Amino acid sequence: MNDLFGPKLTANFFARDPVRVARAMLGTFLVHELPSGERLVARIVETEAYGKDDPACHAFGNEKRVAAGGQATGRSALLFGPPGLAYVYLNYGVHWLFNVVAGRKGEPGAVLVRAAEPVLGVERMRQLRPKVRRREDLTNGPGKLTVALGIGSQHNGLSLTARGAALYLTAPNDSRPLRVATSGRVGITKAVDFPWRFFLAGHPFVSPAIVPG
DNA sequence: ACGAGGATGCTCT
């Protein structure tokens, strides 16, 4: 690898309570290797967990069906499957949002990546978001960072932990403690009181929805 | 600076 980031995160990392995964994903690096070989890398600074018994989770409707012995259907079936897959879906008919499937066996869940700080490939990110002036606006929101990193529907369902994956996460090499803050999740109407949003306090690339402490 | 409103398409508490 190099001095910045360490080993690729494994499926084990994602195979636990999504709330813990969401917190643990802060400070990790999201890497997209383009077909050209160019690497786009951003450090994750804001996440949200979605999980079991969570009215805001896309899997919520399916949970009752599955509990009754049925099969999960539709886009959220992915959330019941193995952890470490990408869950990418279209929001408001306009924006692709990137999640990592997470959770204990048989329990649905995912972690939404809401904001990140560009680390490598910034010039390419600017090309992908040509109207942006401030560097922060490149990746300080869930719909923005997918554009900047070239992530889209083509990644839905792909493994982030498989050998040869073009899209994956790596652990940071330094293990300095992070200043993590918690809040309710942003932009939703159900279960707004769940404290399942995590971000680096005061970090300039946290999404502007809520002023960071 | 800030708030209102439109875009746009998929899913189905």
Place this chain on the structure above:
DNA sequence: GAGCATCCTCGTG
């Protein structure tokens, strides 16, 4: 047909 895990533009001050 309603409701979205959002972003951008265009008003007004």
